[in-house]
Amino acid sequence: MAPISAGRKFRDAIESEKAEGRPLQIVGTINAYTAMMASQVGHKAIYLSGGGVANASFGLPDLGMTSLNDVLTDATRITNAVDTPLLVDIDTGWGGAFNIAQTIKQMEKAGVAAVHIEDQVAQKRCGHRPNKEIVSTAEMVDRLKAALDAKVDPDFVVMARTDALSVEGLDAAVERAVAFQEAGADMIFAEALTDIAMYRKFTDVLDIPVLANMTEFGQTDLYSTKELFDVGVDMVLYPLSAFRAMNKAALNVYQALKDEGVQTSVVDTMQTRMELYDFLNYHSYEQKLDALFKSKK
Numbered sequence: 603m604a605p606i607s608a609g610r611k612f613r614d615a616i617e618s619e620k621a622e623g624r625p626l627q628i629v630g631t632i633n634a635y636t637a638m639m640a641s642q643v644g645h646k647a648i649y650l651s652g653g654g655v656a657n658a659s660f661g662l663p664d665l666g667m668t669s670l671n672d673v674l675t676d677a678t679r680i681t682n683a684v685d686t687p688l689l690v691d692i693d694t695g696w697g698g699a700f701n702i703a704q705t706i707k708q709m710e711k712a713g714v715a716a717v718h719i720e721d722q723v724a725q726k727r728c729g730h731r732p733n734k735e736i737v738s739t740a741e742m743v744d745r746l747k748a749a750l751d752a753k754v755d756p757d758f759v760v761m762a763r764t765d766a767l768s769v770e771g772l773d774a775a776v777e778r779a780v781a782f783q784e785a786g787a788d789m790i791f792a793e794a795l796t797d798i799a800m801y802r803k804f805t806d807v808l809d810i811p812v813l814a815n816m817t818e819f820g821q822t823d824l825y826s827t828k829e830l831f832d833v834g835v836d837m838v839l840y841p842l843s844a845f846r847a848m849n850k851a852a853l854n855v856y857q858a859l860k861d862e863g864v865q866t867s868v869v870d871t872m873q874t875r876m877e878l879y880d881f882l883n884y885h886s887y888e889q890k891l892d893a894l895f896k897s898k899k
């Protein structure tokens with residue numbers, strides 16, 4: 603029997619959550635280790651954020667400065683570490699039709715389950731910041747055609763993200779989503795909606811799954827999975843939630859070391875050595891070493 607592809611796993615996860623009356627939660631994992639923690643906690647889908655790669659791996663803002671290879675490196679580290687289906691942010695696809703085709707091929711080959719490609723101009727911004735600019739619907743449809751045509755596994759997911767709400771308004775954003783569905787997009791990412799009722803406008807007219815982005819400190823209030831399921835949302839994204847928390851915890855440690863000259867006051871905020879090792883399955887590696895090399899002693 604052929605193994606189940608990553609794309610198939612992602613689609614199955616949406617279906618099985620839906621059958622249980624909830625949307626699929628997709629949690630941001632900035633690196634391989636956090637992907638292991640998220641998976642072992644029981645999350646069924648994980649995410650590599652474009653903003654996260656720029657911020658964490660390069661110390662850069664989320665302004666379209668990272669490339670296919672930059673994101674592919676981080677994505678591959680995650681897919682090597684876990685089997686949980688991974689959604690990857692490919693920004694605008696990094697170029698014209700042939701570049702987008704390469705992006706899809708490389709992501710699929712790297713074991714990624716799904717990607718989202720957006721309708722911002724190449725000089726993109728975070729979806730929750732002002733003064734975004736978008737390409738025409740026709741140009742985005744061309745991006746999608748290039749992406750869809752490059753799939754090898756038909757179950758690999760190409761999700762179309764529209765950033766149109768703040769630029770052209772709700773009706774135009776919904777119209778775009780419909781055009782993207784007609785072009786063959788597998789799923790829709792309705793970015794930076796400013797009211798929960800807006801999700802309904804998308805889910806009422808679309809037949810394909812819709813994603814809501816619950817990023818903190820942005821344009822969208824933080825809604826529960828239940829509230830979002832009730833307006834027809836199929837997937838809920840938490841792109842940088844753990845990353846933001848990690849950063850604050852790390853800053854606290856750096857500050858304490860500087861101020862106090864000893865880490866005693868912050869040891870309680872740390873994952874212990876045992877906890878770290880448990881997620882890594884460290885002891886099985888040690889046992890293997892012992893078994894392999896015992897005879898030498």
Ligand SMILES: C[C@](O)(C(=O)O)[C@H](CC(=O)O)C(=O)O
Binds near residue numbers: 650652654815
């Ligand atoms: C989802 C997103 O594209 C990302 O790169 O993680 C960002 C998230 C954020 O900046 O909060 C976005 O929404 O543009």
Ligand SMILES: [Mg+2]
Binds near residue numbers: 652653664691693
């Ligand atoms: Mg992004």
